[in-house]
Amino acid sequence: MGASATEKQRFIDELAVHIQKYAPHYGIRVVSPILAQACKESAFGTSELAMNAFNLFGLKFKDGRCPSALPTPYYKEGSEQLPDGSYVSSAMKWFQFENFEKCVKGYFDFINISRYSNLKEVTDPYTYCQLIHGDGYATSLRYASSLYN
Numbered sequence: 001m002g003a004s005a006t007e008k009q010r011f012i013d014e015l016a017v018h019i020q021k022y023a024p025h026y027g028i029r030v031v032s033p034i035l036a037q038a039c040k041e042s043a044f045g046t047s048e049l050a051m052n053a054f055n056l057f058g059l060k061f062k063d064g065r066c067p068s069a070l071p072t073p074y075y076k077e078g079s080e081q082l083p084d085g086s087y088v089s090s091a092m093k094w095f096q097f098e099n100f101e102k103c104v105k106g107y108f109d110f111i112n113i114s115r116y117s118n119l120k121e122v123t124d125p126y127t128y129c130q131l132i133h134g135d136g137y138a139t140s141l142r143y144a145s146s147l148y149n
Helices: 005-026 032-042 048-053 100-110 114-119 125-134 143-148
Strands: 074-081 087-094
Touching: 005 032, 005 100, 032 048, 032 100, 032 125, 032 143, 048 074, 114 125, 125 143
Parallel strands: none
Antiparallel strands: 074 087
């Protein structure tokens, strides 16, 4: 069914507070593309991963990458888009968090590696979307444009 307009706005308002709280500590100066990622990846907090694991960003489990995450992964099938545009699905491990705030902090922990260092100090939302896609955050061929639009 999905979230109503009121629920979507409440979701955005709640997340914006958390993003604004943590982003400066990681050198991130934009909020809107990160909000767009959470809205897209979690269907405004209504996806299975968001509801069962408080994972709003589709963060795949990697040992030691998110200190704010719970120590055990959440298991569910996921899909990735291949360069030819086709999709492949498989069982995957995902981070799970205690709540949405810890997930937001986990997002910043997740991107706080050299691979994503080009995101620091970016002030243009469009540039952020292009860079995070180019850095390999998601396999979708249209990830950047889907965030920006």
